[in-house]
Amino acid sequence: MRYVLVSIIAALMTAAATPASSHTRDRSREAVSIEMVSDSGRTYQAIPHRDFRKQGTHVIKQYLEARKGENYGIIIRNRTPGRIGVVIAVDGRNIISGKKSHLRNSEAMYVVNGYGSGRYNGWRTANDRIHKFYFTDIGDSYAKKTFKDTSAMGVIAVTVYREKERPRPLHRHQNKKSAPAAPAPSTESAGKGAAGRLQDETAGTGFGDKQYSPSIRVAFEPERRPIQKTLVKYEWRKVL
Numbered sequence: 001m002r003y004v005l006v007s008i009i010a011a012l013m014t015a016a017a018t019p020a021s022s023h024t025r026d027r028s029r030e031a032v033s034i035e036m037v038s039d040s041g042r043t044y045q046a047i048p049h050r051d052f053r054k055q056g057t058h059v060i061k062q063y064l065e066a067r068k069g070e071n072y073g074i075i076i077r078n079r080t081p082g083r084i085g086v087v088i089a090v091d092g093r094n095i096i097s098g099k100k101s102h103l104r105n106s107e108a109m110y111v112v113n114g115y116g117s118g119r120y121n122g123w124r125t126a127n128d129r130i131h132k133f134y135f136t137d138i139g140d141s142y143a144k145k146t147f148k149d150t151s152a153m154g155v156i157a158v159t160v161y162r163e164k165e166r167p168r169p170l171h172r173h174q175n176k177k178s179a180p181a182a183p184a185p186s187t188e189s190a191g192k193g194a195a196g197r198l199q200d201e202t203a204g205t206g207f208g209d210k211q212y213s214p215s216i217r218v219a220f221e222p223e224r225r226p227i228q229k230t231l232v233k234y235e236w237r238k239v240l
Helices: 142-147
Strands: 005-006 032-038 046-054 057-065 071-078 082-092 108-113 117-119 122-126 129-135 156-161 204-213 216-221 228-237
Touching: 032 156, 032 228, 071 082, 071 108, 071 156, 108 117, 122 204, 142 204
Parallel strands: 005 108, 057 228
Antiparallel strands: 005 216, 032 071, 046 057, 071 117, 071 129, 082 108, 082 156, 122 129, 129 204, 156 228
């Protein structure tokens, strides 16, 4: 059984969030909705690019206009009755561990309860502390400054895993053998490619001010395949 994080503050959502965008795309098919919001509560408008299914995973690709210097957060709303695990990567780095992310189910992830929601505002550096996200230039980005990594610059990626169904206890009768144990789960890559050719103007995400953000570890066993993957390419207006 794996243990993953639940962010306590992230679970306390504000009711003042604005609609995601003016586009009429039917979002009811999404198991999980994902929005980027500023510290002031304004929702950044996402521009749909592609929406398709691949090997049972709903893949959503979008563009988003970044605003230099603004702090932002990622809001995730679970529209399913069961718990989900979410692997979140910004500029190719897992936002909990800071490690290079391939969006696998073995990575550090947050858990969102059924019909629940959470807001994730920054890079986690301790169980009770994050450093806030803000839009900035490549040279000032966390991925570039700390890890010299520009392989997925300007991409916010969220991959969603359902919780593996726990085996139900069987009523054992006298002289009957118990059911064999279930095989151990395997790990499959759900990686993403590079964000594309880098330009001097390309946006990135910085390692901002500290913020109190308590979290706890809970037991969670993710399924092997993700049910949804959302990839958001953010850029300055002049590049878009």
